[in-house]
Amino acid sequence: MLTAALSFQPVADWFAGMWDTIADGFTRTFIRHENYKLFIEGFGNTLFIAVAACLLGCVIGVLVAVAKVYNAQTGRLRPLNALLNVYLAVFRGTPILVQLLILYYIVFKSVDNALLVAIIGFGINSGAYVAEVVRAGIMAIDPGQTEAGRSLGLSAGVTMRKIILPQAFKNILPALGNEFIALLKETSVAGFITVVDLTRAGDLIRAQTMDPYFSLFFVAGVYLVLVLGLTWILGRVERRLRRSDRR
Amino acid sequence: MIAVKNLTKSFGDNQVLRGIDYTVEKGEKIVIVGPSGSGKSTFLRCLNLLEQPTGGEVWFEGTQINVRKVDIDKVRWKMGMVFQHFNLFPHLTVLQNITIAPVQTGKLTKEKAKEKAMDLLARVGLQDRADTYPAMLSGGQKQRIAIVRALAMEPDVMLFDEPTSALDPEMVGEVLEVIRELADQGMTMVIVTHEMGFAREVATKVLFMDEGKILEEAPPAEFFANPKNPRLQDFLSKVL
Amino acid sequence: MKKALALLLSAALLCVLLAGCNSNNETIEVYLNANFPPFEYMEGNEIKGVDVDIAREIAKDLGKEVTFKNADFDGLCTSIASGKGDMAISGITITADRMEEVDFSKPYIKSVQYLILPDASTIAKMEDLAGKRVGAPVGYTGQLRISDEMEKGVLKDTDTNLKTYKSAIEASQDILNGKLDAVVMDELVAQSIAEDTDGLKAIKLVYADGSAVEEEYGVAVKKGQEDLLEKINATIDRLVSEGKIDEFVINHSK
Numbered sequence: 090m091l092t093a094a095l096s097f098q099p100v101a102d103w104f105a106g107m108w109d110t111i112a113d114g115f116t117r118t119f120i121r122h123e124n125y126k127l128f129i130e131g132f133g134n135t136l137f138i139a140v141a142a143c144l145l146g147c148v149i150g151v152l153v154a155v156a157k158v159y160n161a162q163t164g165r166l167r168p169l170n171a172l173l174n175v176y177l178a179v180f181r182g183t184p185i186l187v188q189l190l191i192l193y194y195i196v197f198k199s200v201d202n203a204l205l206v207a208i209i210g211f212g213i214n215s216g217a218y219v220a221e222v223v224r225a226g227i228m229a230i231d232p233g234q235t236e237a238g239r240s241l242g243l244s245a246g247v248t249m250r251k252i253i254l255p256q257a258f259k260n261i262l263p264a265l266g267n268e269f270i271a272l273l274k275e276t277s278v279a280g281f282i283t284v285v286d287l288t289r290a291g292d293l294i295r296a297q298t299m300d301p302y303f304s305l306f307f308v309a310g311v312y313l314v315l316v317l318g319l320t321w322i323l324g325r326v327e328r329r330l331r332r333s334d335r336r
Numbered sequence: 337m338i339a340v341k342n343l344t345k346s347f348g349d350n351q352v353l354r355g356i357d358y359t360v361e362k363g364e365k366i367v368i369v370g371p372s373g374s375g376k377s378t379f380l381r382c383l384n385l386l387e388q389p390t391g392g393e394v395w396f397e398g399t400q401i402n403v404r405k406v407d408i409d410k411v412r413w414k415m416g417m418v419f420q421h422f423n424l425f426p427h428l429t430v431l432q433n434i435t436i437a438p439v440q441t442g443k444l445t446k447e448k449a450k451e452k453a454m455d456l457l458a459r460v461g462l463q464d465r466a467d468t469y470p471a472m473l474s475g476g477q478k479q480r481i482a483i484v485r486a487l488a489m490e491p492d493v494m495l496f497d498e499p500t501s502a503l504d505p506e507m508v509g510e511v512l513e514v515i516r517e518l519a520d521q522g523m524t525m526v527i528v529t530h531e532m533g534f535a536r537e538v539a540t541k542v543l544f545m546d547e548g549k550i551l552e553e554a555p556p557a558e559f560f561a562n563p564k565n566p567r568l569q570d571f572l573s574k575v576l
Numbered sequence: 577m578k579k580a581l582a583l584l585l586s587a588a589l590l591c592v593l594l595a596g597c598n599s600n601n602e603t604i605e606v607y608l609n610a611n612f613p614p615f616e617y618m619e620g621n622e623i624k625g626v627d628v629d630i631a632r633e634i635a636k637d638l639g640k641e642v643t644f645k646n647a648d649f650d651g652l653c654t655s656i657a658s659g660k661g662d663m664a665i666s667g668i669t670i671t672a673d674r675m676e677e678v679d680f681s682k683p684y685i686k687s688v689q690y691l692i693l694p695d696a697s698t699i700a701k702m703e704d705l706a707g708k709r710v711g712a713p714v715g716y717t718g719q720l721r722i723s724d725e726m727e728k729g730v731l732k733d734t735d736t737n738l739k740t741y742k743s744a745i746e747a748s749q750d751i752l753n754g755k756l757d758a759v760v761m762d763e764l765v766a767q768s769i770a771e772d773t774d775g776l777k778a779i780k781l782v783y784a785d786g787s788a789v790e791e792e793y794g795v796a797v798k799k800g801q802e803d804l805l806e807k808i809n810a811t812i813d814r815l816v817s818e819g820k821i822d823e824f825v826i827n828h829s830k
Contacts, residue, residue: 123727194746194749194750194753198753198754198755199753199754199755201709201754201755203739231423233419233421233423234423234425236386236419236423237417237419237423237424237425237482238425239386239409239412240384240386240412240415240416240417240419240486241412241413241416241417241436241437241485241486241489242409242410242411242412242413242437242441242489243409243436243437243440243441244409247440251436251440252425252436255427256425256426256427259427280714280740281742283711283739283740283741283750285740289714289740292650292714292715292740293714293715293719293723293740295650295654295715296650296714296715296719296720297673297720297723298673300677301651301654
């Protein structure tokens with residue numbers, strides 16, 4: 090009995106040592122220097138940028154998509170359409186980090202609010218992607234829907250808002266959700282323009298603790314939980330919107 | 337009530353309407369027949385400018401409407417349209433389908449529009465379907481709702497674009513019945529259809545169109561008994 | 577066909593992986609962050625600087641070739657500790673925290689923290705930074721020191737705004753853009769940036785009592801490599817006694 094117990098001693102030691110390492114890493118990463126506050130600040134900024142940029146992106150995206158569809162149908166906005174094509178090409182054709190740096194160091198060089206610049210940058214970038222998603226969604230709606238709306242005497246604007254966009258929105262919700270999830274993860278480069286987001290909070294703590302494991306895994310875990318939560322919410326909203334499809 | 341003068345319409349190089357002159361008087365029920373590709377649907381869609389004519393004039397209640405300064409939306413309040421494929425709004429309930437136009441245009445309040453919609457639904461026997469979505473209705477029910485939707489704006493004229501062509505045969509009757517009642521109430525109507533029996537019964541005048549022109553117009557008795565144009569004779573021999 | 581392709585792909589992948597793991601005995605791999613003139617900086621495609629010259633001398637004494645890997649500064653020690661590369665020479669300050677992770681050679685140079693300021697600035701000492709917007713690259717001594725002072729030192733509860741950057745050059749750009757009042761940076765780097773940039777000056781960072789923020793740079797290697805460390809120390813001794821390190825600094829300070 091005794092010998093058997095003794096032979097487990099090294100294993101127990103190993104676990105004890107492991108536990109000490111983990112506890113030590115945890116303390117250094119979260120407790121010492123009140124680092125958890127830094128994580129909370131970073132988490133808040135990440136969420137704030139993502140949500141605000143998403144709203145901005147949706148507004149820009151819908152406006153751009155509607156203008157492009159209107160032009161495609163009537164040919165009345167050619168100069169604006171050309172301008173919008175440039176916008177789409179530039180913001181979808183260059184990396185978000187480069188756009189962000191240009192915005193921060195050149196375009197808004199005298200704006201001393203990095204958070205605001207980040208929201209604008211991510212919003213404009215996201216708007217370009219949302220615009221294409223929304224445009225495809227509008228084009229996928231049967232033209233008969235527009236004709237029915239217009240034949241009832243509804244204006245082009247009301248027809249778009251009350252008839253086309255609600256249907257398009259339902260169809261593109263999964264794509265929009267993916268766009269928002271991508272946006273959330275892309276905000277991790279906001280640190281490059283001095284914003285203390287979740288990733289940068291991890292950088293700062295790592296630089297101080299010299300322990301990469303806890304801060305990296307923690308940061309990754311928080312993003313993952315956010316994305317999974319978002320996926321879940323989107324799934325529910327989608328199911329709810331599908332109610333009118335029952336057959 | 338509606339008049340077109342030298343109406344032409346081209347899609348690219350394809351000339352679909354080749355100069356049409358016609359006048360629809362108040363209370364008339366005009367039925368347009370003709371082979372497919374004859375331009376009859378395009379002609380109908382030019383009347384409320386769902387298709388912008390390439391040339392010519394379209395007049396409605398004394399004003400030319402195919403000019404820029406006319407607010408086409410207001411004109412369309414007075415011209416109801418029913419489509420071959422119903423084009424109900426799938427994201428709205430039956431009731432919302434009917435009330436959206438009067439409410440959004442400010443013609444009626446929400447309550448009044450709802451009241452009116454329920455009246456109209458009762459007339460076509462579908463009041464119990466007010467809160468369902470279009471996906472749950474049969475084709476015949478959908479088309480009856482589509483007619484009610486157009487009537488909710490209290491139009492002076494109704495345009496029907498092959499209203500029964502997409503229906504299963506057993507549902508054609510219920511839709512024609514609704515249109516017939518509407519005709520009996522004195523509604524001015526322009527109907528594009530393949531239902532020759534219906535044309536004979538309801539029309540005040542039948543038009544035959546082919547290759548973008550009106551080739552013959554006559555009251556139904558004469559139209560069917562005594563066709564003059566050889567192409568109409570040929571057409572009737574195939575469809576009757 | 578598909579199977580053959582999959583096999584080929586896995587084989588190719590394996591080769592790449594193995595090549596990556598292969599620690600060639602004929603070369604040493606040096607990690608650095610080439611954004612820290614005059615110690616390491618890019619000139620065209622080439623990495624140059626004081627640390628680069630030192631690394632070459634170490635390699636020469638070891639009888640090996642040397643290759644450089646340009647990486648983020650805040651990950652350098654972590655990389656070395658996890659067995660990537662043979663050493664990191666990148667103006668790395670020897671600190672107790674870092675010594676938990678890696679072993680350091682003896683110091684090869686002493687450095688002191690400087691402030692990069694707009695020409696007209698009246699900031700003269702650490703205490704003057706209270707309530708100001710201060711910039712520093714992530715993980716650099718300056719950033720860690722200011723964080724420290726804000727947490728429990730002379731800048732505690734002073735509303736000082738510390739902004740973090742990827743490099744001192746970007747931080748200095750924000751002074752010119754009016755978004756920063758000062759950048760904390762190692763002496764030689766601060767001087768080099770101030771000389772190259774109109775409108776910026778560099779002053780020694782001191783406390784009110786006159787003491788400076790001094791530090792020493794060392795070569796970082798993975799823990800437990802006594803032999804290698806001994807040889808590196810020998811090279812450093814030789815370079816110091818020959819006056820080579822001062823020479824390198826002058827060479828790279830233009």
